[in-house]
Amino acid sequence: MVDNLIRFATEHYILVAIFIVLLVLLILNEARRGGRSLSNGELTSLVNSDNGLVIDIRKNKEYAAGHIVGSLNIPQEKLTSRMGELEKHKAKTLIIVDTMGQHSGGVAGDLIKAGYTAAKLGGGISSWKADNLPLVK
Secondary structure (H helix, E strand, O other): OHHHHHHHHHHOHHHHHHHHHHHHHHHHHHHHHOOEEEOHHHHHHHHHOOOEEEEEOOOHHHHHHOEOOOOEEOOHHHOOOOHHHHHHHOOOEEEEEOOOOOOHHHHHHHHHHOOOEEEEEOOHHHHHHHOOOOOEO
């Protein structure tokens, strides 16, 4: 199996090179679309300096099971209808948090298009839990 893959790559090196370039461009595009990705420490620093607000886009039940202190729960499917609630926080960086970081980029991108400063928590609540950081219920 691996021998066939190596043989294909050496015989069709132009196709492989094009594939790699397209893959890198796709990754870069997706990374830029959702704003910058913050570490747990960067999130904590922004919130503690009162320059950031955590927006948790998980469903209400997941949010109730444990969330970051001071976060605002706006489920992803309700964000458009509740965007007016964020107007008073326009001067802050809105930090989007989901379960594993897979949806927060798109939401952050939507907020950036709407004129907000937004970023996402890399790895979502899962990375927060993995670092044994506190959650409230």
